[in-house]
Amino acid sequence: MPKIFFIPQNKEIEVDKGTGILTAADQAGLYIEGDCAGRGTCGKCRVKLTEGEKAAPTSAEKKHLSATDLEKGWVLACQRTIENDMTIEVPVQKDAHLRKTSLAGGVEKLECDPIIKKSELKLERPAVKDQTADLERLLGKLGQTGLDISLRELANLPKLLRGNGYKVTAAISGDRIISVEPGNTGDQVYGVAFDIGTTTIMGSLIDLTDASIIAVSAATNPQNAYGADVISRITHASESAENLKQLQDKVIEAVNKIIKELMKETRVARDRIYELVAVGNTTMSHLFMGIDPTYLAPAPFIPAYSRALEVEACELGIKINPGGRVTFLPNIAGYVGSDTVGVILATDMDQRSDNCAAIDIGTNGELVLKANGRLMACSTAAGPAFEGAQIKHGMRAASGAVESVDYLDGNIVVKTIDDAPACGICGSGLIDGAAALLDAGLVEPSGRFVNPEEQPEKVAEHFKKRLRKGKGGYEYVLVTAEESESGEDIVLTQGDLRELQLAKGAIYAGLMILLKEAGIREEDLDKVLLAGAFGNYVRKESALKIGLLPQLPPDKIIAVGNAAGDGSRMALASKTIRERAVELPAKVEHLELSTRPDFQDIFVEAMAFQ
């Protein structure tokens, strides 16, 4: 079997001949970027073969890699199988989650009223005159004889009681004893809240005695190896039960890894974590629970279930207390998931009285409107453009990503995250780039680049030269090869602008339909809340400029951070909020945009910048 050595991670594995490089990397626990699930269309899974024989470039490689790159040994991982020993260099995208994890969200203080209750007990010892069984003795002391208990806890109860002088602590969730522990552990009650994103998974460890967030950690969703978007993953899962299991295993593994990190950071013991509450889009919730998502993809987009699902941690292999409760909050529709339930909880949309819209832009886009006493939601086919997918040099918000672009007195000024050498463009950079080029007059409101000879005088010559003819039409060089990390020009293409127009048009049109349905106009909105990490980093002015948001005074537009994640934390820490979450789907009117005859018109109109 050929041996593969991955650098700079220094991981060596052996694989069967003919194994794809993506599969081999997966087996080695490495993640190679990519958006097209190995179809060879995104060109992002670049790796460098530093040692080993190499076959001639494929047509996909010729399309995405320059001659110099090909010569240096760059290939697309998805195009290559392993036939001999190889050393493969995998480019590392640094700190991709820092921005997301640094966000505690907009909710600062969680309500503390957890479902898990602990009781410290001192039982009477049994005697011939009092032969009450162990379990009934425990329940009698608790004063709750109807409580349920697992065989696992019951099996050990006799030794536990006798080994600890009949002093134990019971952890109770609802009508169930989930753990019986030696001595007094009443002060150790923890839970984890998860936001299972299509791209990023984030977990928070919460001390349930005071609802304080004591650690946060995140990781890339390793299902990424099967495609950046939910449709690719649904397609993969629908092919076989094994594939579905594979996707489920990936997300559970990632969740367990995050839990391990949270534990390491805080020294909290695994058995003292009694609950996990998760939110995510409807596809993520199906895959997490191992439930067939096949019929989410084609119209009429039917989920297998909508309700909140609650299972024992050990049933899913979630590594908290084995009797711990794992709850995925309910989804509203096929493309409006429990992450939107989380947004509604965190923004109080269901309880507020003003006219308010919330826009959650992640890998998908979901919209919620509260107006005239109605609560409505819809999803838009925004696509993952704001996370860098489908964009030529798109990337997630990580070190080196172009994050802002300004037009200032004839100059076009670019800034990257950490001021690191540029290696791509993230979502806020994309919007900023379009806005700046509009400002400069290099892009028309229709979204077309002007002809190079028609550039306005105000733009400095130096920058004018950067508008050039590329393979698929005009493109603008945001960062030159000399200044970039990769040694090639970082460009914004005509195609990129079209992707942006499609995405922002879909979101704007969705919002217009919601307003129309509610019978109010843009200007009747008291607030527009931007949820998601993206909302924190996008510049309102740029978003307004390109017409992503309704034309309102900027102070009515408020970034609320990772509201979906906030919602999961709130539902973990409070029984009342959990109950509110469970009942929410019945209170939300879901609008299916594809059934609206007026949608296409509004959408086409909304695609123009402004």
Add this chain to the structure above:
Amino acid sequence: MPKIFFIPQNKEIEVDKGTGILTAADQAGLYIEGDCAGRGTCGKCRVKLTEGEKAAPTSAEKKHLSATDLEKGWVLACQRTIENDMTIEVPVQKDAHLRKTSLAGGVEKLECDPIIKKSELKLERPAVKDQTADLERLLGKLGQTGLDISLRELANLPKLLRGNGYKVTAAISGDRIISVEPGNTGDQVYGVAFDIGTTTIMGSLIDLTDASIIAVSAATNPQNAYGADVISRITHASESAENLKQLQDKVIEAVNKIIKELMKETRVARDRIYELVAVGNTTMSHLFMGIDPTYLAPAPFIPAYSRALEVEACELGIKINPGGRVTFLPNIAGYVGSDTVGVILATDMDQRSDNCAAIDIGTNGELVLKANGRLMACSTAAGPAFEGAQIKHGMRAASGAVESVDYLDGNIVVKTIDDAPACGICGSGLIDGAAALLDAGLVEPSGRFVNPEEQPEKVAEHFKKRLRKGKGGYEYVLVTAEESESGEDIVLTQGDLRELQLAKGAIYAGLMILLKEAGIREEDLDKVLLAGAFGNYVRKESALKIGLLPQLPPDKIIAVGNAAGDGSRMALASKTIRERAVELPAKVEHLELSTRPDFQDIFVEAMAFQ
């Protein structure tokens, strides 16, 4: 590794050198009789080495086997390890369960009101105008939106609905959908009822659409390999978690084997069996559920739990519908188990108004008394003498067992089951034997054999000669070597009579304590019910003669068959009866005989015959 060939079963296995013959037989799936868990004290695990080298006899073998037997190759399996290739003949006890399984018990017609309900459904197909999720669509049609469902059933729901034109049948147990099936299966609803005895496990397959018993099957409890009595098994289980698991696996395997036989006989499909209801003594219920029984053995005899336990079939590895419910009825005390709950249900003890006692004699003895509006129960250390343990030539009620003995005009007449050549004495033969020898004047009321020279004249010379001096005192030859299967005399020894006296004394004394506690006398009893297979075969006259039962007219003594098993069937077939079972332990006063200062006196007095 030495090869072992077992005959007449023709099973060959390889085992490590030094493996015990009992262990090897267990690995080969064979059961060798024995009551002492390999201690070498019962002498019942006789096997014959027909090929292979053989070491000198051990002292236990010399004690239990004659010189001729030793010469022929007989050894005690528990005394031998395997060092070389061997052929081992294992004597087969034929039809040991026939008597038990042929008993449908005393309850002829079961009340039909099962917990499992089926609904045949025809759902509306989803559409863009009706995007209700699959589960909520199903629940809506059922009109029960609060029902629970397992991930297993939910995972397959989308394909199941679409693959069957949205026509499915839901099987519901309480507040839970346990199975969703293609098409109409409403006429197929089955359950199994089990009586998990220390010695014998019996299962019945019941059609829950009309509560008819459609098949019955039984097998030896393979935990037998770890001792005939519950104390040996508790001791084994308490030694390690692995041992406990081993005992649990044994009983679950046996239950699965019986289910397979029931299915084979009736062609009922596994997935159409939705429930298992079991009764058994408290130790059996702990071992079945895999719960530590350690503290049942020493005073104060505390069970881990008393309530009815209900778990999913797949959690225990019970091979019915994986979502099927497995319920072990509640136990009353450490030595009064759910088998006694079954007896109470089947005999209506909790609802009748006369003064009535029930005696269940199995491997242990339990007594129930209903008198003056009180329902009381106790257990007696009767020991398994009535199932042949501790009796020199004792055996279970199988073909060739001495089942009746009569004294008739000077002759002592012996009859075996099936009139087969005698190979031992079963419980009814033991009682009959003692009664006949009392009648003949060969045994004194104190339980002692008379001196041979003091035998009464009325006994024929021919039979007088059979009273002889044995190793442990006098013994009486019931069947001579010429007439026996084994070619050796079948005897009733002074030790056997002592065992019988201890057992019957314990039962009688227990009953006296119950009567005393209730404030009534023997003659106030309107009925005495004999439960257990034993009750059907014992002759009332003999039982009265030796003072096992209170001195009442024989028509007040009624055999009710396997009442414990009847109780499990009743609780399977009827929700109302199940609820009655669950609430029973709280209504039964348990008397712990070991705390009664008056017990020893009454016991010693009760040991005399009459």
